[in-house]
Amino acid sequence: MNRDELLLQLEIDQLNARYAAALDERRFDDWPAFFLEDGRYTVQARENFDRGLPLALIALESRGMMKDRVYGITQTIFHGPYYTRHVLSPAQLLSPEGERIRAQTHYAVFRTRPGDASEVYNVGRYIDEIVRTPEGLKFARRTCVYDSEMILNSLIYPI
Amino acid sequence: MNRDELLLQLEIDQLNARYAAALDERRFDDWPAFFLEDGRYTVQARENFDRGLPLALIALESRGMMKDRVYGITQTIFHGPYYTRHVLSPAQLLSPEGERIRAQTHYAVFRTRPGDASEVYNVGRYIDEIVRTPEGLKFARRTCVYDSEMILNSLIYPI
């Protein structure tokens, strides 16, 4: 791996950090802009991913669907409030596929409910296809493959 | 973001790693030297931070105050012993303000008490103002904004 390839890690780390900060600081309206207009966001259990099954907890196929999701989260879904905190490993660079940068990042998301201790909420890995655009790196595809079979209550906010 | 700005992430990651190692290896006497002489260290609940309230759990405004704190921790406070372990995301670079480097880093601190399993202790983010000095990067200001409203027992060691 040459120096330019190595430096890509830094760019992806910065992208991941901005993404995590937007979610954890509850700037949900900023979330769809991390993706291409026709970007895909999928949240899938590891068991289904490993077996190649299409079943996913969440599967959004455009920014428009992501905006609908954000509207649902912030305006219509009734749920108990909680804070999230993403802690991420440095990104692992995978071999590129044509124009697309491929990377994988292990994550842990912690949840804190009012008046309660923080707890492990969801752990897994992001599997990403990233494209360089005039507005910076964007996700063509982000798949969140989670280990946690039992999602504590329901998953409301994006991972 | 150009290459030199990107490389800053590595310098801050190294600073963060040394800081975390000093605390987790209980070299508390080394801790004040991570700050400028008039550096500020604040530990604040997210709720207060988000509302702009000044109320903080800990607010130290010089190395001298930090040394007093370390003396208190190591010499005078009676408390049950525990180990800490910091796991940090790569640092996120924020736009600089004059001479000051600004960065933010998500953290998880785990606690292990003798004979017990490790547990999530405190999660949140560091919000930092960093200055380049002849002795390397130093914190002009480190604010630890924690999600965890209920601090498990009392917080003894620095975050």
Next chain:
Amino acid sequence: MNRDELLLQLEIDQLNARYAAALDERRFDDWPAFFLEDGRYTVQARENFDRGLPLALIALESRGMMKDRVYGITQTIFHGPYYTRHVLSPAQLLSPEGERIRAQTHYAVFRTRPGDASEVYNVGRYIDEIVRTPEGLKFARRTCVYDSEMILNSLIYPI
């Protein structure tokens, strides 16, 4: 620390990420190849490490011993299945010793058992001696020093 030294962090982060991915994706047969032929892998409680005691939970002194271990894990040991997920801090570079790169990395390993929530399994730090070979960076020595005195049940998979 000059630029070339800083860039080493990226190489070690990539090594750590590949290592963690191999374990968490259960590609255990790939694990010994992260080490030199006479590489050493040790898992030791922090208490023993800090006191300089030799007692270790696991001490393997060659790839051959690691392969035996993998055989044991995958073929002979009866145990309840679980998933692991490593989340790692960026690597901290330590001063080199001759030809060997020295680094230390804080880790958290989460465990997920079928139908259960994810939990903190083991936290600590890797203390590494790394050698550059024609096949890339390899561990001459990886010591996993864990804080968690009470290992939840028994530790089956490598850390």
